Amino acid sequence: MANVVQAKNSAGSDDPILQYVTFRLADETYGINVMQVQEVLRYTEIAPVPGAPSYVLGIINLRGNVVTVIDTRQRFGLMTSEPTDSTRIVIIEVDQQVVGIMVDSVSEVVYLRQSEIETTPNVGNEESAKFIQGVCNKNNQLLILVELNKLMSDEEWAEVAAL
């Protein structure tokens, strides 16, 4: 908490600069820690897996490896939409497993100070709030930082385990 309230100009070692990959979903911009991103792919055909949890779109062939793709829109409580030209699959590594998340578009990598990140205002519905690490207001734009480790929350894990 203290970090968040800290003055913005203290660029010391206790205020590290973090890099975030930003992507858009519907009308919002989200950011994920660059260290967790392996690569960004153009949309490729996703093979649906019958019987899989609803938030799993299917699997793709990533150079000979099978990677699960998560429907981020569904996860964030948004309407599903058809893939477009700018649709991307961001390959991320969470807890040593590689998964892909489908997003509307990927924009850039931004540099943020730890101190610039604020805790989540109580936005959105209950469910999505779980994945939000914090928000950041930069250039008059609200950036929502996603906590990937929680993207598949505990109960979902339980659901997966129970299958």
Added chain:
Amino acid sequence: MSFEVDQDILQDFLIEAGEILELLSEQLVDLEQSPDDPDLLNAIFRGFHTVKGGAGFLQLSPLVDCCHVAENVFDTLRKHQRTVTPELMDTVLSALDTVNEMFEEVRSGQMPDNADPELISQLGFFAQPEAAEPVAEPEVAVAQETAVTATAQEAAAAPASAVQDAEGDITDAEFESLLDALHGGGSPTAPQPPVVSAPVASNPAASNSDEITEDEFEALLDQLHGSGKSPTAVSPPDPTVVPGSAVSGSAVPGGDSDLITDDEFEALLDELHGKNGSPVAPSQNEAESNAAPVAPAAPVTPVAVAKPPAAVAQASAAQKKVAPKKEAAPVAETTVRVDTSRLDDIMNMVGELVLVRNRLVRLGGQSSDSEVAKAVSNLDVVTADLQTSVMKTRMQPIKKVFGRFPRVVRDLSRKLKKEISLRLVGEDTDLDKNLVEALADPLVHLVRNAVDHGIEGPEDRERKGKPRVGEVLLSAEQEGDHILLTISDDGAGMNPVVLRNKAVEKGQLDQDAADRLTDQEAFNLIFAAGLSTKDEISDVSGRGVGMDVVKTKISQLNGTINVWSEEGKGSKIIIKVPLTLAIMPTLMVMLGQQTFALPLVNVNEIFQLDISRANIVDGQEVLVIREKTLPLFYLKEWLVKGSDVSRDLKNAHVVVVSVGTQKVGFVVDQLIGQEEVVIKPLGDMLHGTPGMAGATITGDGRIALILDIPGILKHYARSSR
């Protein structure tokens, strides 16, 4: 309690000793069949010995003690001072079990507990010659004492072991352990010697360096010569040193020359051999029994009573000579130990290559360029060869599993008081390493079943006019890309009526359904969970879980299992498993826009059909084919969201798959063909999705899901009703 040792050495020991122990259990059972086979006795003796050597080096004294007494028993046996009796075998086998247990403890990083003293003393009893002499008692005492005083023991036993093994192989570890033992042994004895030459020997021997340097070795040799001379001077006045004179004698001729001649060396070896062959029969020892528990060291070189270091020097000199000789021997190592994970990596890469090849083959088929076609077909051949060779590196003979059965059968038949001979056929059949491991448990279970349920007691058999000794046959053979494993017995067989009744009794089937089962299907009831024909539960079997587990295990391996039985004649269980787990032949089918792969093991036949001919029975669509009814399912409705298959297709493709003895028809949109695929696991998130065995990448780079047919039926067929 854990212990600190060099992990590399420990691993080497674990691997090597593990193999020896496996071999030992086979050899021990063989020994019962041919109790007088000297080669076998020697082999077992050496086996225990090598394990002891390694364990000694790692200072696993409980293991050393146990191996030591066992070794003594076989020493007595091979000198024909005792004959093999079932009691002896029981004891030795339980000693082997103890050793195995300790071994497991060591593997898990634990210091093993001491062996049951009763077992040790029993072994000690068997270790003494059968003709009980009046001195017998004290001898046993000595033997036991030596066994228990581990440290002294190690020092004593190790030098003996070196020369001993000169006959067989000296492994590095063993040699190390020897040196170590010598060093250890050198120091305690060092203070004693009154002879001038002794300190020279004890110094190098007691030095802490692992290797003996050239100089040291020279010194040792000199020492040996020196001692060779001196004992001759000493021995005449010492009457107890009768056997010693031989050693010293052999050394004497060389005493004048600078080098030991080969002959001399041989003689020396022989001499030492003869000596330590009987470190446990310390009969000459009585007179010098006050020579302390280090006794076994003493008899090796009688001179040692006077000058122990000389003995050490001799032994080490001899041994030092042996080692280089061994290494120089032309038996170059032809095998390399490779980490299995590395093999797995190679296997994966070859898998990728196969996929690329498939893709190229597909592309090559489209192009009209004959050069390309040639290159592609060349690649095709080479990849196929590469694939088989890589697969072969992972192959292991099924002997690894079969090897344990003689023991299992022997123990069980003794326990159940049955007479059973086990016949193994096709032990050299190779199959994938993972399969070998995975098959072990199911096979043990089936063999136990055959012994327990199958074979009747000897009296029973005689009454039925069968030979007293029942036979269990375990065979393995390769059939195309499959391995057939057969477990058959000539026992009582199964009664299908009893099975039907049991199934009804347990509420698994209603009477009508049970009556409709063919005998064949009734036999397959034994695989159902909770069904046991035994009314009593014993510790061998009868809980009715086993066969269910066997079946599950086998289907996990993409294998099938079938039972044949004839009452009064015996039963036969046939297991069919693929040669390898990594690559799977499949039938590719299309459902809508998506490709799915059906494991070819399950696929029985494919035909085209006018679906309107299907009937509906009890809400389930069925098909009559060759006067048999098949339930018919529409895979597309299960696996493709929001699809509905029209029921009046004139030319539907039906794939008949079998699950156990049950056959089911699947309607699919399109058949693509047979393809060998590499199974890719689904990620953690999708792991365990019902009906999905994994995924694979097709020749055109797309993904195909591999269906787990039993799983899919279980999940969807039930919910659709």
